[in-house]
Amino acid sequence: MIERTLIKPEPATRPILSVVIHTEEEFDWNRPYDRNATGVSHMQYIDRAQSVFDSFGIVPNYVIDYPIASQAEAVAPLKAYADSGRALIGAHLHPWVSPPFDEEINARNSYPGNLPAELEREKLRLLTEQITASFGSRPLTYLAGRYGFGPNTADILEELGYEVDISVAASIDYSGDGGPDYANVSSDPFWFGRQRRLLGLPGSGGYVGYLRSGGTPLYRQLTQPWLRKIRVSGAVARLRMLERIRLSPEDYSEPEMRRLTESLLDDGIRIFVFSFHSPSVMPGGTPYVRNQADLERFLGKCRDYFDFLWANWAARQ
Numbered sequence: 001m002i003e004r005t006l007i008k009p010e011p012a013t014r015p016i017l018s019v020v021i022h023t024e025e026e027f028d029w030n031r032p033y034d035r036n037a038t039g040v041s042h043m044q045y046i047d048r049a050q051s052v053f054d055s056f057g058i059v060p061n062y063v064i065d066y067p068i069a070s071q072a073e074a075v076a077p078l079k080a081y082a083d084s085g086r087a088l089i090g091a092h093l094h095p096w097v098s099p100p101f102d103e104e105i106n107a108r109n110s111y112p113g114n115l116p117a118e119l120e121r122e123k124l125r126l127l128t129e130q131i132t133a134s135f136g137s138r139p140l141t142y143l144a145g146r147y148g149f150g151p152n153t154a155d156i157l158e159e160l161g162y163e164v165d166i167s168v169a170a171s172i173d174y175s176g177d178g179g180p181d182y183a184n185v186s187s188d189p190f191w192f193g194r195q196r197r198l199l200g201l202p203g204s205g206g207y208v209g210y211l212r213s214g215g216t217p218l219y220r221q222l223t224q225p226w227l228r229k230i231r232v233s234g235a236v237a238r239l240r241m242l243e244r245i246r247l248s249p250e251d252y253s254e255p256e257m258r259r260l261t262e263s264l265l266d267d268g269i270r271i272f273v274f275s276f277h278s279p280s281v282m283p284g285g286t287p288y289v290r291n292q293a294d295l296e297r298f299l300g301k302c303r304d305y306f307d308f309l310w311a312n313w314a315a316r317q
Contacts, residue, residue, distance in 0.1 A: 002149070002154060002192050002200075003192060004190035004191070004192050004200060005190055005191040005192070005196055006186075006188045006189075006190050007188065007189040007190055007191065008188070008268060009268070009270045009271075011268065013270045014270070015265070015270050015271070015272060015309060016270060016271045016272070017058065017272050017274060017306070017309060018061065018166075018201060018271065018272065018273045018274070019053060019058050019060040019061065019274050019275070020060070020061045020063060020090075020143065020166055020203070020273055020274070020275040021049070021060055021061070021062045021063065021275070021276065021277075021278050022063060022092055022143065022275060022276070022277045022278060023062040023063060023064040023065070023068050023074075023078070023092060023278040024064075024065045024067070024068060024092060024094060024145075024277065024278060024279070025037060025038045025039060025040055025065065025067035025068065025094070025097060026039045026040065026041065026042055026279050026282075026285055029286065029287055030287075032105070033096040033105050033106075033107075033110055034096070034105075035096055035097055035101060035105065037097070038067040038071075038097055039067075040067055040068055040071050040073055040074040041073070041282070042278060042279045042281055042282035042285045043068070043073055043074040043077060043078075043278070044073070044077075045281045045282050046077050046078070046278060046281055047077065048281045048295070048299060049278075049281050049299070049302070050077075050081060050086070050087070052299055052302050052303055052306075053086075053087075054086060055303075056303075056306045058306065059085070059086060059087060059088060060087050060088070061087070061088040061089075061090050061141055061166075062078055062081075062082075062087055062088070062089055062090070062278070063089075063090035063091060063092035063139075063141060063142070063143040063166070064078065064089060064090070064091065064092055064131060065091075065092045065093060065094045065097065065098065065127070065145065066093075066094070066097055066098040066099070066126075066127050066130060067094075067097050068278075069127065069130045069131045069134050069135075070130050070134070075134045075135070078135075079134070079135055082135060088141065089131060089135050089137075089139055090139045090140070090141030090142060090143065090164075090166075091124065091127055091128060091131060091139040091141070091142045091143070091162075092142075092143050092144075092145060093112045093123055093124055093127055093142075093144055093145050094110075094145040094146075095109060095110060095111075095112045095115060095120075095123055095145060096109070096110060098123045098126065098127055099123070099126055100119070100122055100123065100126070102119055103115055103119060107177040107178055108177065108178035110145065110146050110148070111144070111145070111146050111147075111148025111150070111174070111178060111179045111180070112124070112144050112145055112146075112148045112150065112153070113144060113148045113149045113150015113151065113152070113153050113180065114148065114150055114178060114179075115150070117152035117155075117156070120150065120152055120153065120156060121152070121156045121159070121160075124142075124156055124160060125160060128160055138161060139162070140161070140162055140163045140164060141162065141163070141164040141165070141166060142157055142162050142164070142165050142166070142167065143165070143166045143167050144165075144167040146174065146179060147167050147168065147169040147172070147174060147179065147180065147182070147203070148167070148174075148179055148180065149165070149167040149168065149180055150180070153165075153167070154192060154193045154194070154198060155193075155194070157193070157198060158193050158194065158195070158197075158198065162198070163197075163198065163199060164198070164199045164200075164201060165192075165198060165199070165200050165201070166200075166201045166202070166203065166273060168182055168185055168200060168201075168202040168203065169182050169202065169203045169205060169246070170182060170185050170186060170187045170202040170203060170204060170205040170206060170246075171183060171185070171186075171187075171205040171206050171207065171216070171244055171246070172205060172246070173216075182202075183216040183220075184215070184216050185202060186202070186206070186267075186269075187202050187204045187205060187206055187264055187267075187269050187271075187272075187273075188202070188269065189201050189202070189271050201271060201273050202273065203246065203247070203248075203273045203275055204246065204247035204260070204261075204264065204269070204272045204273045204274065205244070205245060205246035205247065205260070206244070206245065206260060206263060206264060206267075207242060207243065207244055207245075207263075208240075208242075208243045208244075208245055208256075208259045208260055208263045209240050209241045209242045209243050210240070210241050210242070211241045211242040212242060212263065214242065218242060240259075243256065243259070245257065245259065245260040246260075247260060247261070247272060247273065247274045247275070248274065248275055248276050249274075249276055249298055249301040249302050249305065250276045250277065250280055250286065250288035250289075250298070251288070253301065254300075254301045254304045254305050254308070257301070257305050257308075258305070258308050258312075261308070261309060261312065262312065265312070272309070274305070276288075276298075280295075280298060281295070282295075283295050
């Protein structure tokens with residue numbers, strides 16, 4: 001894991017909300033990675049999300065991968081948002097659809113940080129250049145595909161002029177198929193890199209409930225396969241004893257996101273990274289939004305959470 005210098009804001013600091021959209025091609029999440037799956041038709045509907053952000057005065061960060069950055073159908077709406085100051089554009093590296101195509105396609109190589117340093121750098125360099133050509137300015141923020149930050153990523157980011165990394169997924173372990181283990185990483189922002197000038201903003205997540213002090217060790221005990229069979233972890237979550245929650249309207253309900261936020265505020269966290277995948281704006285684009293009713297619930301959770309965050313902070317003053 002990268003060496004970090006945690007940033008602890010003053011308790012009276014007003015919360016900062018960073019909305020990050022994993023802006024990427026459409027693909028079947030249940031099938032093997034496919035270099036030919038580069039469709040971006042859902043981008044004709046991206047205004048469904050942007051209109052919600054606009055109504056709250058939120059400037060989202062669309063971190064985009066190569067299929068998005070290289071196709072006019074996707075670039076056009078995002079460039080309009082960026083040019084009008086309504087959005088930021090960052091980079092999101094999906095190795096299997098980003099040139100050069102020199103690696104074997106498999107689960108381990110889907111995490112860009114697992115690639116040889118030269119290949120990871122060249123893929124990110126080409127993506128950076130494509131984004132710059134399409135949008136007229138270089139991206140400064142980076143989110144590794146599949147949260148795949150690796151041992152060489154910090155040096156590559158510094159070399160290519162990035163300033164902010166949002167690859168860390170607080171409290172989640174992806175090591176089961178070769179990814180990084182963030183299970184013991186908090187939602188605190190941090191400085192990192194050789195000069196400690198890169199800003200790390202973890203995707204917000206953590207443990208909630210009466211037993212949350214047990215953290216990752218207790219959660220791992222409760223989610224062992226034999227205990228899953230008798231649904232122990234589900235019962236513990238329903239009783240609000242221990243839940244692992246991330247700040248995303250795809251995986252979690254608005255009440256769950258509220259509980260996480262209140263817990264993180266109590267822990268002194270003041271920067272919240274709220275994220276989802278761009279194909280979720282189109283029914284069938286992700287497993288989280290399969291039909292029109294799912295889409296309405298998804299957008300409703302976004303609105304309700306944004307309302308809650310500011311109301312909650314106002315009530316604490």
